[in-house]
Amino acid sequence: MTEKKKIIEAKNISVQFRVRNRYLTAIRDVSVDLYDGEVLAIVGESGSGKSVFTKTFTGMLEENGHISEGTILYNGQDLAQIKSNDEWAKIRGGEIATIFQDPMTSLNPILTIGKQIVEVIEKHQKIKGEKAKQIAIDLMKKVGIPEAEKRFSDYPFEYSGGMRQRIVIAIALACKPKILICDEPTTALDVTIQAQILDLIRTLQEEYQFTTIFITHDLGVVANIADKVAVMYAGEIVEYGSVEDLFFDPKHPYTWSLLSSLPQLGQKGEELFSIPGTPPSLFKKIKGDAFAPRNPFAMKVDYEVAPPKFQVTSSHWAKTWLLDERAPKIEKPEIIQNLHEKMQIVVKKQHQEEL
Incomplete structure (x- = not known):
């Protein structure tokens, strides 16, 4: 099997916005590689930094925003160093194009x-x-x-x-384009049309062989379209792996929460799961794990020290102290155990209803 070529290498990217004489750090030390021909999905709640991160690839940050640290290597050029619109015009569209949600x-x-x-x-x-x-x-x-x-x-x-x-x-x-960024392209559409647009993007991607970055808050969409998944929370990637890794063996409690929130898992007469609390303020320096205040499995260390990257397999890693060998063994929530089988039942039921 031929090894895929690395098309973008983003390293230690941080993005800040100046807001009323204060700095908001929207992206915190994010690193990710994008490979030729693959579909990378970036998932997370609204405000997690998904769109801001990909705007750094096309120079479309708002005027009060800037890349404060890091490099984005594309075809031997560091996109983080481009300052002029003339230079961006050579990249934007012809090299990297974006489809927006509205x-x-x-x-x-x-x-x-x-x-x-x-x-x-x-x-x-x-x-x-x-x-x-x-x-x-x-x-x-x-x-x-x-x-x-x-x-x-x-x-x-x-x-x-x-x-x-x-x-x-x-x-x-x-x-x-060589890279197509799809920024929540189905959010404003009804469910039937969403499915048609997803099928269209997938078909065109196979035909034209462009590389795709798919931004979404809906993990159900991810299952249908992605090869790799980066889960973002509070401006940071907290888990990364293949789509199979994320659905069969998720490791970060935030990923567990996103999966538990899938509407397809809802039972008639029962409330849908929702993540308690709110994300942290990005004006302040975050101490420990940003998800700790909303994490029912948080330990004392989560409030004090930011978790490092724990390698699960060669293609899968997560930033959670639960992966430390000293941590207690915690089972993922029951609602997402045997997730693959549950999703298959949902899909089968949907097909029957359509018939």
Whole structure:
């Protein structure tokens, strides 16, 4: 089996925002490698730092934000050192493209759908005129727009939410990116359309062989699309592994909590599990394990010393003192034991209901 090439190497990345003369540390010492052709899912609650982290790959941090530490190596270049918009223009779109969660804000309401795709083709593929228009129509067909020739001259408001998201995907593909960042691309859509968009992204990824970073708070989505998973909490990756590692053998109590929150595991008449408490303030320096105040299994050491990275297997690690040999042996919550079997039952039941 051929070893995959490392396409991005992010090392010890920290990101700070200046807010009313104070500094908020949104990303804390994050390191992750991205390999050619794989799908990396970054999961966590809102505010955990998922989008902020990936914005460092495209220079899209807000004006009051900056990378305070670390390196992001891509094609021999350190993206963390790029300062000018001209330099970012060479990376953004053509090398690394992003699909955002709200397609309406990603599209220009006063330009036709066709013109918006053609503009991108002209810029990134250097093709103009009828040839650019035909490529645009072909892309519209590729992402599942019916009667693409007729819909080419429509405006965004004439499309449904799911169709607008398909157009955003077509625009990203028109850039011919090597890396596609999908920032919660299904959040604003209903469940049926979500499934269609996920299937579309997976099919296109296999066809075009781009590398994908998929940002989501929904671990159910992760099971369907990812190869590797990075679990983020309070601006830090707390667990990393293959999708099988995370579903069959999760180690961090935060990952346990996210899995326990899966709506698919809910029982009729019972309350869904929710994680108690709130994330810590990122204005303050965090002492110990950031998840400790919300962790029912927290030990004294969790409040005092930040846990190191414990290697579970060659592909799986987690930052939790529960993996220390001196820690008490704690079983993961009952609701996520035999998770694979439970999810299979849910999927089977859904198929029966659809029939």
